[in-house]
Amino acid sequence: MRRKAYAMTVLLFIFVLLISGCGGRPAPSQGADPAGQTGAGQAQLKTVTYLGKQYKVPEKPQKIAVLAVEALEELSLLGEKPYAAAKDMYLNGVPKEIGDTLANVQWINSGSQPDKEQLLKLKPDLILTSARMDPESLKPLQQIAPTIPLSFSGEDSEANIKLAGELTGKAELANQTIEAYKKQLQTSKEQLGSSFQDKKIMYLRISTQYGLGAYSKDTTYNAVLYDGLGFKVPSIVEPIKRREELPLEKLAQANPDYIFALVPLNDLKAMDDLKNKPLWNQMKAVKDGHVYVNPVHPDLFGTPILSKKLFLEQVTAKLGSGK
């Protein structure tokens, strides 16, 4: 009886090994072109360099699939419409700032990962996604079409829009956009003068689940406030590496003078809950009426030039009006 059980176990083990062996696929070729050419077909290819890495992409991509907001906002600024887009990029509806960029687009079910079957069916010739995606998740996308993950760092905004320009044949427009943004920054700096140099100005993302989210000094809209406009980095922001949930008592102790808060449109209750807290109401920014909720649409990402441009306009208007 025991021998029978032992023999069954060994047979089962061998069977499982055979099944797993049959299910294995050959490893993708590790060449200079890891991006698959399935979607690109026989189209002419060119090499683009983005943040020190080279990518082989179609000469004139006709069917760009956008899976992350970083790329979408830059394309929107250049007047380009993608062929396909991930459905869950905007959970509360497409911001009006995006305009009609997503009109008539082919939607791809996303969630934590984009639907690969839909992508295969749509046969894009270029996929633009985000560097927030882990490398393992990028591999199946690279089998479908050349895939470029765009950076989410505030320092790479120019590189992102230049890439978008190079891919869509609008490199000149991309450079003009960058120059226009820099000019806008300079104008804002002159307009605001030096009266805010010793003020503590902060940007926060507030939600019920994630509390008071603060970012490192060069991430998203902080890049506009500190690097762009030259405001002093508050001591509470200085040590943040990427993102940190600030306890209310720590924020109250930091006592900022101005707060620009982004709150999800389906979670405005988070702001109402905060207003019931004595510690929040004691802060200088709150007492002086210098808390600005959703100066831009909360679903704009903050890194792309479009987000930064719109945020800069609002910051200049709010601070400049002396409200």
Place this chain on the structure above:
Amino acid sequence: MLRKNWLMAVLYSPALLLLGVFISIRYGAAEISFQDVWHAIVHYSPDNLSDNIIVTSRLPRALGSILIGCLLGASGAIMQGVTRNYLASPSIMGVSDGSALFVTIAMIFFARSSVELMICSFIGSLAATCLVFGMAKWVPGGMQPVRLAILGLVVGTFFSSVATGIAIYFKMAQSVSFWYNARLDQMDLSVIKLALPWAALGLLMALFLSKSVTILSLGEETASNLGMKTGLVKGIAMISVALMTGASVAIAGSIAFIGLIIPHIVRYLVGTDYRWIIPCSGLMGGIFLCFADIASRFVNHPYETPITVVISLICIPFFIYLVYKKGGKHGV
């Protein structure tokens, strides 16, 4: 020896509680000195930031953790005494999950005032308790320790799965998840004040029942032969557990293991008389959670570690030891 331990537990507990409150107030994300604490106690001023941090953030957190620990400890003690099951506790028996399901339904379909959520929390706890013990009566040998624990886990998993499913369907998963997860750092004095009458009622019922639970812990037949109305005692005990667990989940989400572990530690100190086990479990539960909350601020300073992680690190080895030592034995 037992009497000496009991005396030590009673004498040292108030001192430990005070120490816990003081450390909880003194240490946290913002820098607060001893002078600030003294100023808040003696010369409180609503315009003083440190005073406000202490009174509106640190003190509610300290008091809330003590209250919740007390409620969960007493709930666990009652459950273990009534069922004569060393694995009985609000988290394992699905009581917390029942509370979460009803609160999820309330958040999706009704208005979301704190009072309504709290009442739904109580009803949910009661429903889960009735379901678990109802099934235990129906299943052959259902009241045996491990079988009852399995029934509790099954019912608890069912409730929490349904809660998750409807929360995702109605796109409320984030709000519900935030509400359900232990959130001692978000303690609100107004919610504590709201829950206090219900919690006090539950605790008083527990203390009132302690003598009956002692007799019941000797066995159902023994208790019946001594003239006790076992059905009535169990019914009141369930209501008491529902009130205490419902209040605790409503204040700060679900916190596991306290109701399981604390009564065992207390039993070791004071013996098998539930007239001491129940109040001492409440006391020890409060002290334990207060210090666990303090530890959660230092494990990964200056960042907060979830309280459930800290409690699990301490309690899970003890839980494994319990299962190993007690095996399939009945009776506590």
